[in-house]
Every structure is written in structure tokens, then in C-alpha cells.
Amino acid sequence: MMVNRELRVQKIRDGVVIDHLRAGTALKILEMLGITGKEGYIITIAMNVPSQKLGTKDIIKIEGRYLSPSEVSKIALIAPRATLNIIKDYQVMKKERLTLPDEIVGIIRCSNPTCITNHEPQIQSKFRVVSREPLKIKCEYCETVMGQEEIAKRLS
Ligand code: CTP
Ligand code: ZN
Numbered sequence: 001m002m003v004n005r006e007l008r009v010q011k012i013r014d015g016v017v018i019d020h021l022r023a024g025t026a027l028k029i030l031e032m033l034g035i036t037g038k039e040g041y042i043i044t045i046a047m048n049v050p051s052q053k054l055g056t057k058d059i060i061k062i063e064g065r066y067l068s069p070s071e072v073s074k075i076a077l078i079a080p081r082a083t084l085n086i087i088k089d090y091q092v093m094k095k096e097r098l099t100l101p102d103e104i105v106g107i108i109r110c111s112n113p114t115c116i117t118n119h120e121p122q123i124q125s126k127f128r129v130v131s132r133e134p135l136k137i138k139c140e141y142c143e144t145v146m147g148q149e150e151i152a153k154r155l156s
Pocket of ligand 1 (some may be wrong): 017090
């Protein structure tokens with residue numbers, strides 16, 4: 001019989017649990033969300049914990065805060081296989097397995113300084129996903145191809 005000897009991280013009452021993050025990416029995700037810790041939310045970060053599916057994974061739990069659709073899209077770009085759990089009164093009310101869309105509108109700035117999307121504020125950036133692993137996206141306007149590192153630097 002399996003005995004759960006230790007509870008590594010406590011369950012939360014209300015908030016969001018971002019689960020199945022690639023090991024080592026939790027801090028980057030928080031940074032991208034603009035969460036510094038000074039906001040006062042109770043945040044639990046677990047890094048490099050054992051996972052059935054991933055070997056090891058990171059988890060972020062934020063109490064009393066939920067995520068906007070654009071924040072969810074940004075997480076999907078950095079952590080395409082993360083699971084988002086919305087917790088209400090200790091129950092998982094909603095579980096969303098993030099997936100990367102085929103097309104990404106807004107959110108990312110094109111890395112080409114001469115791209116029209118960097119000069120015409122009324123034109124939204126638009127990228128097509130040309131490869132998922134490793135992640136590569138291509139600008140619909142200037143055809144510049146960007147990889148994971150560049151994407152992470154250019155989330156707006
Ligand atoms: N969780 C939490 N507080 C709660 C409920 C759940 O922090 N009140 C966390 C769990 O610790 C887990 C995640 O939210 O990291 C998802 O919970 P649950 O769906 O119960 O776990 P699993 O079935 O293992 O999820 P999955 O199938 O997505 O792996
Ligand atoms: Zn471009």
C-alpha cells in the first residue's frame with residue numbers, strides 16, 4: 001500500500017495552481033506575469049519536484065489571484081503543456097490543459113526592428129507557429145522567425 005509520507009506543498013483555498021511546468025521555469029513564468037512578491041499574494045513555488053508525467057516539474061500556486069486570458073496565452077508560450085487549475089473553496093473548479101494556438105495575435109513583439117508591426121501602433125503583431133518542439137514562430141508581416149529565447153524576451 002502506498003503511504004503518502006509527506007505533503008510537500010499545502011493545498012490552497014482560492015486561487016490558481018499552474019502545474020506541470022517544465023522543471024526550472026517557475027521563476028521565469030512569475031517574472032513574465034509581473035509578479036514580484038511585493039504585491040502581497042501568498043505564493044508557493046515548488047521547483048524540481050518529482051512528477052509521474054514529466055520526471056520533474058515546477059508548480060506555482062497563487063492565492064487570491066486569477067489570470068487574464070492574455071496572461072494564460074503568455075504562459076502557454078513558455079510552458080505549452082502546463083495545466084491551469086482554478087481553485088475555489090479548496091476544490092478544483094476548472095482544469096485547463098494549455099495548448100499553443102496555430103496563430104498568435106498581439107502578445108509578442110517582432111524581433112525585426114524594421115517590421116511594420118514595430119512602427120504602426122494600429123497593426124497587431126501576428127505570428128504563425130512553424131515548429132512546436134523546439135518552438136519556432138514566423139512573423140506574418142516580415143517572415144522573421146523567432147525561437148523560444150527570443151519569444152520570452154519579447155512578450156508585451
Ligand atoms: N491543488 C491545490 N489546492 C487545492 C486543490 C488542488 O493546491 N485546494 C493543487 C494540487 O496540489 C495539484 C493541482 O492543484 O498540484 C491539481 O489538483 P488535482 O486536480 O487534484 O490533482 P491531479 O489530479 O494530480 O491533477 P492532474 O491530473 O492535472 O495532474
Ligand atoms: Zn515582423
